Amino acid sequence: MIRKYLSFLTLALLFLLFTHEETEASNQKVSLTLPNGATYYGEVKNNKPHGKGTMRWGPSKVYSGDWYNGQRSGTGKYISDRLPEDMKIVYEGEWKGDRPDGTGVxxxxxxDLEFYVISEGIFKDHDLLSGHAVMQSMDSLWFEYRDGNTFLAFSVSDREQANELMHSKLAHGHIQDLNYYKREKSKPGYKGFAYASAIEDYGSSISEGVYRMDNYEVMELYTGVNQRFEDEEYYRVENYKNGKLVTAKDMTENGRFAGIVQGKINNNKHVLQPYLGEFSKLLTDIGNESEPTSCSNSSTSVCEAFPIKFE
Structure with a gap:
């Protein structure tokens, strides 16, 4: 009986020792050079990145965070600098299978082009599946929210208009475009509207009804009414049913169409209310955006997050 107990104890000690050695080995930080030229410094297992580590692909791409069996998996931050057209991308959040997957920013x-986009929510690959996004291009700003059942988008002409909307309970601030779609229960379509108010009316339109998303994730009117400004004298009213145009009629404009569009927008501003808090936060983040296009000789928080210097 004692011999059996000692044998069991010996096996248990050997198992614990082996497990400890494996853990220590995986926690040791080493440097690797991969066949594709990338360099890695961090924890490894079976000669692959596994655990915590940082990988660099040339002088302008880096990831620092969690790895599993050679792939980015867990949480981490990725920077891609000096992309075509001098674009820079920073993603921080959850990863799976070497791709962004889960909650992130x-x-x-x-x-140089005064172009900024911040997206926050749940990602699949590089696409935002659910969450908020704000884009600034020169002076104009676009705001978007999406999840599986709701899609909201609107735009304003400048930051002053945006700030008025965010902080005045929608009483002020001029919206140029307003789109809102809500999935109908147990039905394939979305019920909602799309309003666009353009300078001198050209491009102004009103669309209301049931929509379906096409292969490019664009909402198309399936059943409902579309009205659009045609020229100085007329606007066109089109009726759609089951994806087909059934009637179309030109209506005398008489300077009324701009007022109709703006009235529609003003009467439906209330759909923005639940989303303004998060939009306001992202708008502030864009306003504080001061990261350089390159991390050379920089001490910004983004650059300090990595043991790397962009050349």
């Missing part, structure tokens, strides 16, 4: 920027 993605920033795209080109300060």
């Amino acid at each position: 993605r920033k795209e920027s080109n300060p």
